[in-house]
Amino acid sequence: MKTATKLEDAAALIPEGAVLLIGGFMAVGTPERMIDALVERGVGGFTVVANDTALVGKGIGKLVTAGLVKKVIASHIGLNPETQQKMIAGEIEVELVPQGTLIERIRAGGVGLGGVLTQTGLGTPVEEGKQIVEVQGERYLLEEPIRGDFALIKAKQADYKGNLDYALTAHNFNPVMAMAAETVIAEAEVIVPIGAIHPDAVKTPGILVDHILEGEL
Amino acid sequence: MKTATKLEDAAALIPEGAVLLIGGFMAVGTPERMIDALVERGVGGFTVVANDTALVGKGIGKLVTAGLVKKVIASHIGLNPETQQKMIAGEIEVELVPQGTLIERIRAGGVGLGGVLTQTGLGTPVEEGKQIVEVQGERYLLEEPIRGDFALIKAKQADYKGNLDYALTAHNFNPVMAMAAETVIAEAEVIVPIGAIHPDAVKTPGILVDHILEGEL
């Protein structure tokens, strides 16, 4: 059983310099209220692991604008010119990872695997400095697991056990990230009674979730 | 759009010696009508990849009794004495794989990864003959991907696009196996109209499924 956590209390859990896994794809499926609470609090120096940095003024873009991001590990930053400017100015370090590799690296971190063996990135700059492993005569890049201190998750529904489901393309990185952080904070559109989400509809079992955010009343 | 396939037509697709991925855990979530159709047809020499060989008279146990199984790749055969007897008599070859490694090997086969890096099995007989890969100072076993010629899947509902959902502990190996075979044959409790399964409830997108089996009318 969990009680809903106040936004400011959730934000206060996250220390300077934390590694944050943040769900979302161009801000779709990103926990906006949690982002706002972090901007409000103003503690930063974060390493953000996410598919992208959204647009200026949306989702992770708000953390970038507020100067709370020290490093970004993402597959794409092209639609947020501010991230690009800060990268060029040396204010933000950016590590670019192919999208399919990024999600598998986070999954590996979450499910206790030693890494990902993929052919994506072979023969490209992504290969640099990485182990190559040969399996059945084929070459694969070894990509290392990623884990976060916190995962900031956006769900459709949460129940008071912390069970989550997700909506349409707002799934994206969320269910995988919910397995790969020490502390998981989930923001749902609505919190429902225990039992209201059918066991077959639960996509993140509640035991993975540490805090559910209070709703908008 | 798919039309339902007759049991005997589905069975006739499967040639002597095929590698079959068969869903189920102690026959829960195993496509029993498809199994019966294979027993009826009598063509065998199969390599069966599955969590277990169920019990005598249930699920994969029926294939074993009928003498259609040449090789089993499974995590457990202990509750089917017939599999054990045939293994000792040299009639069935058995490869035992830790359950968590087995499901990840099948997943790797399905999602195009070169293998699985796991610490499960280190220091045990499972380690024998396998590559060890070091990542960040830790040792991992490299376990190779598994793919099947056919996946025989048991679902709760199918629609006429081939979309599938699953019930409770009858999920088990099914959703992962549905990604890892050349031809996927799905047996559902019921076939519903397209659109009747909410996109968020679909666990196997229909484009992965080649045949849905006719229902019991």
Add this chain to the structure above:
Amino acid sequence: MNAKEIIARRVAMEVKDGMLVNLGIGLPSMVTNYLPDDVDVMFQAENGVVGLGGSAMPGFENKDLTDAGGGLVMAVPGAASIDSAVSFGLIRGGHLDMTVLGGLQVDERGYLANWMVPGKMVPGMGGAMDLVAGAKQVIVSMVHTAKGSPKIVPECTLPLTAERRVSLIVTEMAVIEPTDEGLVLRELGPEATVEQVVQATTAKLIIPETVPRMAL
């Protein structure tokens, strides 16, 4: 017909019944406009849907239903929501029949560069590397030259997207197929001649005796 329409119409002819197809942003997404009605095809957007249904018409918007460019879209009946691990599992695992992508350069090996111009454009590769490494067929759709400068070159000078030969290059001037022997000129655009294609291409082209015109 302008260049983009020629390209989109010609790519559409490659889409076959029963396929799962991923279309890149921009020019590739125009392909949907030219599909024959009798082709039953499912589109995937790598951000998480099988069964993409085109841009959302007014009144049909859902903030949680977007394509890989972040635009509001619809879903077809029988669509499925998938998370990013499943989405790229489909791509990497050989379940995606075709991807159509834009290109900056393609070379004689059939290798594509389309994600970065060092020092100028570093947006990130997004899903492009997985798509080119994993899809069964990779179709590069692009205008033949960049402001007159050839894009089909002997060897890519830009960083590669993948070390894998693409299936087909479609431009407004030509259809070119990379093969073991090199780049073969398969078809000509509505207004192009063999000489013009050769002129606009620095890569060596293999030119069969007859090169038909695109049957648009």
Add this chain to the structure above:
Amino acid sequence: MNAKEIIARRVAMEVKDGMLVNLGIGLPSMVTNYLPDDVDVMFQAENGVVGLGGSAMPGFENKDLTDAGGGLVMAVPGAASIDSAVSFGLIRGGHLDMTVLGGLQVDERGYLANWMVPGKMVPGMGGAMDLVAGAKQVIVSMVHTAKGSPKIVPECTLPLTAERRVSLIVTEMAVIEPTDEGLVLRELGPEATVEQVVQATTAKLIIPETVPRMAL
């Protein structure tokens, strides 16, 4: 109290509020009978449920809801169905707080053998290797000797389940904790003496000055 009840009662004392716990088949599954009412714990069955609710009472059976032994069970409110990849992701990824397993042998390194007797019993390891390699705490619950023959030995002669030190060994005679220094005798069973434990154990035991009795 018989041996199994002693063991199950003592193991139950290790289960803490908020834990996710996986109980093996047989003796370990008896632990649920002795949990205090105020402990909020979720049980996982590796075949695919978080929120296992005990054996199905008559009228509550569902053919698609079983435990890892294949027995019909119930689910608690707030349960989640998971596929095998997620299930073992929980186990391997460090999300499972505790597993309670039976044992054939445990040795001075704290290594467990519990899945095979070469030439005699080769049922397969099922999920045991993942559980022992992955769970945060691994508790071995077993009767102290097999027909008088010690099971806590200097070095396992049976094939290991994992190359990882278990957290605790609970028998009807003793609670033993594997440490860097070796096996430490932490508690005595209701009717056991230190001498009897030493007698029934071929592994070297570290014996603190005072060894309390289990507070059952």
